[in-house]
Amino acid sequence: MxxxxxxxxxxxxxxxxxxxxxxxxxxxxxxxxxxxxxxxxxxxxxxxxxxxxxxxxxxxxxxxxxxxxxxxxxxxxxxxxxxxxxxxxxxxxxxxxxxxxxxxxxxxxxxxxxxxxxxxxxxxxxxxxxxxxxxxxxxxxxxxxxxxxxxxxxxxxxxxxxxxxxxxxxxxxxxxxxxxxxxxxxxxxxxxxxxxxxxxxxxxxGVIEKGQRPRAPYERRDNGKLLLANERTEVHQNQRDYIGPLEITDSGQAVTLTIALEGAPGVDVILVPRILAEQWLQVYLTQPAPTPPPTPPLYDEPVYSGAPWRRTLPLPKGQYYLVVDNTSAAGRTQPTTYALDDRAALVSYAVEVGDAP
Known part of the structure; x- marks a missing residue:
């Protein structure tokens, strides 16, 4: 297994x-x-x-x-x-x-x-x-x-x-x-x-028949935005998910993040430019202890269990990673450790790109 x-x-x-x-x-x-x-x-x-x-x-x-x-x-x-x-x-x-x-x-x-x-x-x-x-x-x-x-x-x-x-x-x-x-x-x-x-x-x-779709947590919205990701991710204690790269192709665009959290009190949503995120990722792939980001991130906000959370963030043209963090090494939340209880965070998220407001 x-x-x-x-x-x-x-x-x-x-x-x-x-x-x-x-x-x-x-x-x-x-x-x-x-x-x-x-x-x-x-x-x-x-x-x-x-x-x-x-x-x-x-x-x-x-x-x-x-x-x-x-x-x-x-x-x-x-x-x-x-x-x-x-x-x-x-x-x-x-x-x-x-x-x-x-x-x-x-x-x-x-x-x-x-x-x-x-x-x-x-x-x-x-x-x-x-x-x-x-x-x-x-x-x-x-x-x-x-x-x-x-x-x-x-x-x-x-x-x-x-x-x-x-x-x-x-x-x-x-x-x-x-x-x-x-x-x-x-x-x-x-x-x-x-x-x-x-x-x-x-x-x-495998083969998905014409007209069928894989499961996704959110219905597509007819809002003129490009849907880059629509998934559920399970982030266990002392772990994180590096989602990306996410590309902003033109100036004057913004990324809209929609997130719903279950199973854990809170996680941190962190946005990092691609070159720095991939340096951070390589450490995560090889070292047991999670580390803080190599430089202060572009965006860092906690998301808590309950009502869906949504933010629209104008960004310069470029490529980025969205990091969902369930560690005490980055972000503002401090996951509580329970004996024999992982308290994994189940995160349903959508990432859209469109014109900045």
Whole structure:
């Protein structure tokens, strides 16, 4: 169970997000929605492949602009993230996509507590898409995984970790080999990414039928804002979630945060520029004790259990991380420690970007 939860890092989800963003920057999604019968015709695979081919040159750039939420099971809240950092893409002679990519991540389990890791894979994908009105469903079906690696960087609670009497200590050859095999297993399930015509994206493991949607805590609002994230995350005591990068593409824009908290008295909502957040994140992936931010954050406010909390924050053009903190090392709240009681914070959040007020 330990490494299976880590293996659910689902590296292919990073690919899905990347390719979808690149595809829809290369062609008019609304124009495709005008002729769904033609686009969706089973005999027009070559047409759809030609449209997807526009994305290959931009794929790796897009991929490294996003992180991937990790869950223990498909409908569970987020308990970790994978952060892509390397990528090489190639279109094969058969029209499939070959991708080599890797990065680092973190996931929380009740056995290990926080676990930081590096992971990579080389995968051939049979990719296709269908239109549901103006909404695009992009499907990735794994054809082969020629390589996969997994290396633990941190196990916060190593003494409790064993499998069948064999130690799964941090960095051990057995743990790394088992993790690599489970990475292959998860990638083999395939992925679906759903992109609305305004650029909002949802994703899920396996094949999501056209017209269906993954679960999300908030209904989409018709307010002219781009919905960047709409998720539930579970942040345990002495842990935090680094959500991002979140991009402000133009001056005069603002980010709107909507948050509802259950299970814990309060958490801290912290906004940090990307370059500083990623320095802070690397420490979190490798050191058991959480540390304060490297410099004072742009924004820092506690959120308490009860009524939903909403703030609209004007920001300069750039990339940022939203950090949900349930530690005493950052922010203003001080989580109370109870013996044998974690009091995890269940945070439902939405992130929207639009014109500043």
């Amino acid at each position: 330990l490494l299976r939860t880590a293996a659910r890092l689902a590296l292919g989800l990073a690919l899905c997000l990347a390719l979808l963003g690149a595809v829809c920057g290369a062609c008019g999604q609304g124009a495709l929605g005008v002729m769904p019968g033609v686009v969706n015709d089973p005999g027009n695979l070559s047409l759809r492949r030609a449209i997807l081919a526009f994305a290959t040159s931009q794929l790796c750039t897009e991929m490294q602009r996003r992180s991937v939420p990790l869950r223990l099971r498909d409908d569970d809240p987020v308990t970790g993230r994978f952060y892509p950092s390397s990528c090489v893409a190639q279109e094969l002679a058969n029209g499939n996509l070959f991708l080599q990519f890797g990065g680092s991540g973190v996931i929380w389990t009740n056995l290990t507590k926080r676990m930081g890791f590096d992971a990579s894979a080389a995968v051939e994908y049979d990719h296709d898409f269908l239109m549901d009105g103006d909404t695009m469903y992009v499907y990735f079906r794994q054809r082969s995984t020629t390589a996969a690696s997994f290396t633990t960087r941190l196990i916060e609670q190593p003494a409790a970790v064993s499998l069948g009497g064999v130690s799964l200590a941090q960095g051990s050859a057995y743990a790394n080999a088992l993790g690599a095999q489970l990475v292959k297993t998860e990638i083999a399930r395939g992925f679906t990414v759903i992109r609305d015509d305004d650029g909002a994206v949802q994703l899920g493991l």
